[in-house]
Amino acid sequence: MPRKLFTSKTVILFVAVCLFPLIAYGSDRIVDLLYERGIALPLPSGDYILRVVVQACLYMLLALGLNIVPGFTGLLDLGYVGFYLVGGYTAGLLMARLGWSYWIVLPLAAVHGALWGLLRGAPTLRLTGDYFAIVTFGFSELLFRIVKNEQWLIGGPNGFVNDIPPPILFGYQLNKYWQQYYHILILLVLTIVVVHRLQHSRVGRAWAAIREDERAAESMGINLREYKSLAFAVSAAIGAVGGAFFAQFQVNISAGVFEFWESIFILCMVVLGGMGTIKGSILGAGILGVLGELLREFGGWRYLIFGILLILIMRFRPAGLLSKKEQD
Amino acid sequence: MSEPASILEITNLTKHFGGVTAVSNIDISVQEGQIASLIGPNGAGKTTLFNCVTGLESPSEGSVKFQDQNIVGLRPDQIAEIGMARTFQNIRLFSQLTVLDNVKIGRHCRSKSRLWSSVSRNQKQRQEESHITSHAFQQLSFVGLEGLRDHLAGNLSYGDQRRVEIARALAMGPKLLLLDEPAAGMNPQETQQLIELIHAIREQEITILLIEHDMKMVMQISDWVTVIAQGEKISAGEPEAVQNDERVIRAYLGESYDAET
Ligand SMILES: Nc1ncnc2c1ncn2[C@@H]1O[C@H](COP(=O)(O)OP(=O)(O)O)[C@@H](O)[C@H]1O
Ligand SMILES: [Mg+2]
Numbered sequence: 001m002p003r004k005l006f007t008s009k010t011v012i013l014f015v016a017v018c019l020f021p022l023i024a025y026g027s028d029r030i031v032d033l034l035y036e037r038g039i040a041l042p043l044p045s046g047d048y049i050l051r052v053v054v055q056a057c058l059y060m061l062l063a064l065g066l067n068i069v070p071g072f073t074g075l076l077d078l079g080y081v082g083f084y085l086v087g088g089y090t091a092g093l094l095m096a097r098l099g100w101s102y103w104i105v106l107p108l109a110a111v112h113g114a115l116w117g118l119l120r121g122a123p124t125l126r127l128t129g130d131y132f133a134i135v136t137f138g139f140s141e142l143l144f145r146i147v148k149n150e151q152w153l154i155g156g157p158n159g160f161v162n163d164i165p166p167p168i169l170f171g172y173q174l175n176k177y178w179q180q181y182y183h184i185l186i187l188l189v190l191t192i193v194v195v196h197r198l199q200h201s202r203v204g205r206a207w208a209a210i211r212e213d214e215r216a217a218e219s220m221g222i223n224l225r226e227y228k229s230l231a232f233a234v235s236a237a238i239g240a241v242g243g244a245f246f247a248q249f250q251v252n253i254s255a256g257v258f259e260f261w262e263s264i265f266i267l268c269m270v271v272l273g274g275m276g277t278i279k280g281s282i283l284g285a286g287i288l289g290v291l292g293e294l295l296r297e298f299g300g301w302r303y304l305i306f307g308i309l310l311i312l313i314m315r316f317r318p319a320g321l322l323s324k325k326e327q328d
Numbered sequence: 329m330s331e332p333a334s335i336l337e338i339t340n341l342t343k344h345f346g347g348v349t350a351v352s353n354i355d356i357s358v359q360e361g362q363i364a365s366l367i368g369p370n371g372a373g374k375t376t377l378f379n380c381v382t383g384l385e386s387p388s389e390g391s392v393k394f395q396d397q398n399i400v401g402l403r404p405d406q407i408a409e410i411g412m413a414r415t416f417q418n419i420r421l422f423s424q425l426t427v428l429d430n431v432k433i434g435r436h437c438r439s440k441s442r443l444w445s446s447v448s449r450n451q452k453q454r455q456e457e458s459h460i461t462s463h464a465f466q467q468l469s470f471v472g473l474e475g476l477r478d479h480l481a482g483n484l485s486y487g488d489q490r491r492v493e494i495a496r497a498l499a500m501g502p503k504l505l506l507l508d509e510p511a512a513g514m515n516p517q518e519t520q521q522l523i524e525l526i527h528a529i530r531e532q533e534i535t536i537l538l539i540e541h542d543m544k545m546v547m548q549i550s551d552w553v554t555v556i557a558q559g560e561k562i563s564a565g566e567p568e569a570v571q572n573d574e575r576v577i578r579a580y581l582g583e584s585y586d587a588e589t
Binding site: 203 | 382383384403404405408409413414416420421422423424425429432433434436437439440441442443446447449453456457460496500
């Protein structure tokens with residue numbers, strides 16, 4: 001690639017990202033010092049900042065995974081939260097009930113998610129457009145109802161799985177926010193590398209061809225079944241990795257997290273930043289992820305704010321914030 | 329040349345759409361190395377015939393043999409893989425992708441990298457990618473569009489889009505190339521360049537089956553012409569013979585013949 005990687009901007013960004021916990025806790029120290037001198041700064045605590053950032057990074061990972069289906073391959077997915085749920089419960093149940101190690105559970109969750117992606121994909125391979133979207137919605141709703149109602153499977157009402165133990169690395173429990181920050185950062189960077197490499201490969205070009213014109217794509221020798229299935233599986237695997245991370249991060253999970261609205265929320269992130277681009281998914285998830293946390297006290301009202309934001313985007317930037325070209 | 333072998337053998341091909349019979353009982357045989365043409369008034373069933381041959385439609389009756397292999401029932405991607413490529417009457421480029429990416433996608437059926445090699449970027453994958461890129465460059469300069477490779481395909485002029493479609497089809501490494509009205513919307517100068525391009529393609533030992541409305545062009549470049557009207561074959565032969573055939577003249581003058589669309 002001809003672009004220069006080490007510009008001053010990217011170096012500063014890199015250092016800031018790597019040292020972010022120091023910055024967050026450093027601001028804690030400053031607030032403490034000033035407080036002793038009688039000055040009260042209304043700054044949030046470092047832990048709070050880190051928690052919001054971890055949450056936003058998790059959404060970035062999810063948005064990147066979702067983007068593969070509607071963004072790269074052009075199929076509207078309204079049930080992405082289903083794979084998040086599969087990952088969450090795979091990790092939650094295996095760790096809390098059977099005491100399995102997170103480092104084994106994480107790849108298992110990815111594989112498990114991919115299987116569900118293929119399973120969901122199989123009957124939808126011939127469907128396009130609205131029909132496909134309806135099936136994806138029904139599928140995630142089905143999984144949601146299973147974890148909510150089937151106590152024999154989950155072991156508690158409303159899908160509660162409690163006391164999921166933290167991962168252990170070199171004998172240390174990863175239960176501090178700064179540790180979780182690096183944890184999600186590594187998963188996120190890995191996801192970016194995987195998605196970027198796929199996008200710029202024979203596989204990614206096949207996906208783009210399917211998105212642009214299915215009939216022409218198959219006339220070029222692209223096996224639609226194979227490449228759609230591949231998109232479903234990779235997308236689902238990333239969603240499930242997000243779910244597994246979430247389970248150990250939250251310690252307690254319940255069905256309520258995996259409601260339909262969460263799918264729409266993640267889809268909004270992808271649309272906001274610009275469908276089909278990696279930067280767009282990251283930006284969209286960053287904005288909505290942080291905003292979602294900051295506006296938490298508004299409860300359901302924050303969805304109104306997101307709604308207005310999206311309408312504005314659709315009106316002024318129909319192809320997303322990062323788009324250069326206007327879509328018709 | 330050695331003795332001519334038939335590369336495409338269409339027998340008894342029929343296609344109904346509900347009550348409409350778009351293609352009725354058509355036999356066509358294309359010899360290897362030929363430029364064969366298919367002409368006929370609008371709505372004659374030419375495009376439908378192409379769709380049946382390339383697997384986009386399934387014929388109601390009849391058989392299609394490509395290099396002695398029965399291909400009825402194969403998927404379009406399988407037919408592409410065994411060596412048939414096509415362009416579309418109503419240009420079907422991947423319009424939001426660059427010209428170069430369009431042509432690279434044409435190379436899909438001649439390359440192999442899948443999930444793991446794409447993610448790991450192993451040596452084989454990187455080699456294949458650079459092959460795909462250089463092959464695409466080659467096809468683009470063959471059709472004279474190397475300068476436009478980073479443009480979005482949808483932003484090109486009509487004539488250039490048709491050339492990208494041809495480059496994309498050539499990237500598939502076909503033995504038989506089906507062109508559906510490649511000169512439609514071109515000015516006389518572009519049409520002349522297209523004729524030269526088609527000759528150059530034949531030089532690469534690619535057989536060509538051409539649908540065209542431009543009579544002058546058809547008569548100039550074809551080795552063999554098949555004429556169909558209202559789904560039925562009404563004549564076939566060498567250009568001069570077909571040109572003087574009563575039934576052909578009647579079909580063309582009798583029907584409302586629209587040279588532009
Ligand atoms: N998908 C379809 N459904 C119904 N009728 C069709 C379809 N495709 C083509 N036809 C009909 O078949 C006939 C032949 O069309 P076509 O093959 O496009 O003709 P040509 O390419 O020779 O102009 C026309 O009468 C057209 O209306
Ligand atoms: Mg036609």
